[in-house]
Amino acid sequence: MSDHTDITWTEDVRPTKPRRGREADHGDGTPVLPALLTHTTPWHSESGLPAPRRVIVADDRMKADAAYRLVCEGTALLWRGDYQGARQLLRALGRRLDRLTPKPGATPAETFHRHRQARGHRARVLGMLLVVLEDDHGLALRRAPDVRAACTEAYGPPRHRTVVSLRELLGVIGAHEWRRKGVPIPALDARIHPHYGVFSPVRGEYVDLVGEAPLPAAEGAPATAFDLGTGTGVLAAVLAHRGLDRVVATDSSPRALACARDNVERLGIGDRVHVTDSGDLYPTGRAALVVCNPPWLPARPTSSVEQGVYDPGSAMLLAFLDGLAEHLESGGEGWLILSDLAEHLGLRTRDELVGAFDAAGLRVVDRLDAKPRHPRASDTTDPLHAARAAEVTSLWRLAPAS
Numbered sequence: 102m103s104d105h106t107d108i109t110w111t112e113d114v115r116p117t118k119p120r121r122g123r124e125a126d127h128g129d130g131t132p133v134l135p136a137l138l139t140h141t142t143p144w145h146s147e148s149g150l151p152a153p154r155r156v157i158v159a160d161d162r163m164k165a166d167a168a169y170r171l172v173c174e175g176t177a178l179l180w181r182g183d184y185q186g187a188r189q190l191l192r193a194l195g196r197r198l199d200r201l202t203p204k205p206g207a208t209p210a211e212t213f214h215r216h217r218q219a220r221g222h223r224a225r226v227l228g229m230l231l232v233v234l235e236d237d238h239g240l241a242l243r244r245a246p247d248v249r250a251a252c253t254e255a256y257g258p259p260r261h262r263t264v265v266s267l268r269e270l271l272g273v274i275g276a277h278e279w280r281r282k283g284v285p286i287p288a289l290d291a292r293i294h295p296h297y298g299v300f301s302p303v304r305g306e307y308v309d310l311v312g313e314a315p316l317p318a319a320e321g322a323p324a325t326a327f328d329l330g331t332g333t334g335v336l337a338a339v340l341a342h343r344g345l346d347r348v349v350a351t352d353s354s355p356r357a358l359a360c361a362r363d364n365v366e367r368l369g370i371g372d373r374v375h376v377t378d379s380g381d382l383y384p385t386g387r388a389a390l391v392v393c394n395p396p397w398l399p400a401r402p403t404s405s406v407e408q409g410v411y412d413p414g415s416a417m418l419l420a421f422l423d424g425l426a427e428h429l430e431s432g433g434e435g436w437l438i439l440s441d442l443a444e445h446l447g448l449r450t451r452d453e454l455v456g457a458f459d460a461a462g463l464r465v466v467d468r469l470d471a472k473p474r475h476p477r478a479s480d481t482t483d484p485l486h487a488a489r490a491a492e493v494t495s496l497w498r499l500a501p502a503s
Contacts, residue, residue, distance in 0.1 A: 106152035108144045108231070108264040110179050111137050113158075142233065145256065145263045147298065148403070150228050152264075153177035159230075161186045165193035172229040179231045180267065184245035187267055191230055198223045209488060210447035216485060221403060228266040236262050240270075251277030255297040273297060286335060288312030289342050291368060293335045296360035300409030302335040306471035307394060307438045310496040311339050314469055317390055317434040317498075326390040327351065327428065329382055329421060332409065334361030334374070336392055336438075341373045345390070351379030354408075382420050387430045393421040394438040399448050415449065415457075422461040426501040434466060437497040440473075445488035458499065466498040 144152035155175060159168065160182030168178060168190055180187045203219045206212040235241055238252035238259040248270065253259065255273040276297035283292030284301055288308050295301040302308055316324075324346050328337040331350035340348045350365075352358050361376045377384060383391075396402075396412035412418060418439070425435040443449040458465065471494050 106144045107141045108152055108156055108177075108179075109139065109141045110156040110158060111139045112179075112181065113137060142262050142264050145265050146228070147255070147269060148224070148228075150225065150266070153229060153231070156231065163190065165190060165197070168230075169194055169197050172226050175229075177229040177231050179233070179264070180242065182242070184240065184242040187230065187232065187242070188271070191227060191267055191271075194227055194230070195223075198226060208447055209445065213446045213448065213485060213488075217400070217403075224268070227268045230267045231264050232267050232270060234259075234263045234265060234270075236260070246274070248274060254280065286339075288339050289335075289368070291338075293333050293338070293364050294360075294367065295333050296356055296363070298356045299354070299360045300332050302333055304473065304494075306473055306494050307496075308335055308339060310438060310469050310471055310494065311336050311392060311436065312343065314436060314496050314498065316343065316345075317500075318432055324390075325349070325386075325388040325430075326392060327384060327388045329379065329391065329393040330357075330395060330417065331361045331376065332357050332394075334364040334376065336394060337361065337374050337376075338364065338368055338370060340390070340392065341370045346373065348374045349384045349388070350374055350376045351382070351384055352376075353379050353382075382417070383424050383428050387428050387433070389430050389433045391421075391425060391428055391433070391435045392438070393417075393435070395421060397440040398443050398446070419457060419461075422457050422463060422499075425499060426462050429501065433500070435463070435499040437499060438494065439497065440492055440494045442488055442492045445491050446485070458497075459502075462502050463499045464502045466500050468498065469496040470494070 153175070156177045156179050157171070158181050159178035160180065163178065171178060172194065201219065203215040206215050232240060232242065234248075234252060236259055238249040238256070240246070240248050251274050252270075254277055256263075276295070279301060280294050280296055283294040284303060286293050286302065286308060287305070288311070293302055324344075326340045326345045326348045328340065328348060328350040331337050331352050334350055337348045337350035350361055352361065358376055358378060365371050365374045365376060395417040396408065396410050398411050399413065399415040400411045401413045402408045402411040418437075421435070421437065429435065439454075441451070444451055473489070473492050473494060
């Protein structure tokens with residue numbers, strides 16, 4: 102997140118608009134000259150994008166081709182026109198960027214890295230269309246919606262005027278709608294309400310796997326489960342719904358902790374689900390069941406939102422495996438929910454995964470598989486279509502080898 106740099110721009114703030122064919126005047130024939138005012142306002146970026154160095158004011162007179170040339174050259178456009186016009190311009194810029202499809206690499210891994218580079222370039226360029234949030238998080242543009250509640254949820258209480266990218270603001274508005282409406286979870290017969298910056302459980306296959314896998318017959322009572330990296334709290338809620346007496350849901354993200362607590366309260370399961378900061382991933386003690394759904398791709402995230410997808414060096418995956426045996430009760434199991442997309446992209450092999458099980462002193466009790474149901478799995482225009490079409494999400498039931 103970046104919010105410690107200022108944005109500076111200069112704009113014409115003449116109080117009146119000249120009539121057609123005439124200059125405005127003071128009433129005595131003296132013309133009113135353009136008044137130029139320089140603004141300096143804090144910049145905020147949840148994805149950590151640096152503040153643009155050059156900013157000019159733009160409005161509905163700006164043509165898409167001219168705007169595209171400017172943003173590609175590194176000039177940000179601070180929008181002062183109609184809100185819907187800004188959205189139209191952003192879509193026009195996106196269409197121009199979509200023409201720049203990277204060529205496939207010699208290997209799936211190379212194709213993946215080229216795709217990520219292209220997506221990163223696209224995000225940077227589209228992030229150059231800026232808007233000003235007023236000191237109450239309001240948006241002072243014609244036909245602008247009331248974004249104050251959405252911005253307060255994402256950014257916290259307003260403190261001062263702020264400049265953000267329109268693309269990020271649209272993400273904030275979309276997250277507010279997801280949070281308000283919630284995501285239906287059949288395994289709960291209820292809805293989970295994701296917060297901004299917390300990975301939404303829209304891929305239901307991994308939730309269904311946790312809802313269907315046979316529970317271990319561990320010794321000891323009451324039956325306790327750990328949900329590591331709980332995010333929205335959806336898997337902890339499913340475990341409580343299945344009858345676990347006590348579920349400890351951990352995460353290191355303040356946003357995720359607030360989100361999980363909100364969902365636990367909404368579902369009325371606070372007496373069985375305890376949400377806590379993970380610290381070193383695992384809470385203290387042992388459990389009959391330890392569930393972990395780590396980020397599936399061993400690559401470096403480029404923003405806070407991507408931390409739910411990318412796990413540099415498989416750090417969280419390996420930490421889960423290495424600590425599992427010492428945190429299980431006798432007869433207990435660890436459930437690893439993991440897509441094999443990384444294998445199809447050439448980022449990790451199945452032998453490396455199984456080798457990590459062996460190195461941690463674990464054996465595979467069983468494996469449950471599910472094919473993805475999300476639209477991208479059937480999108481033939483996606484450069485990664487072959488890998489996504491072959492993807493399988495698995496729940497690995499793991500136990501100590503001896």
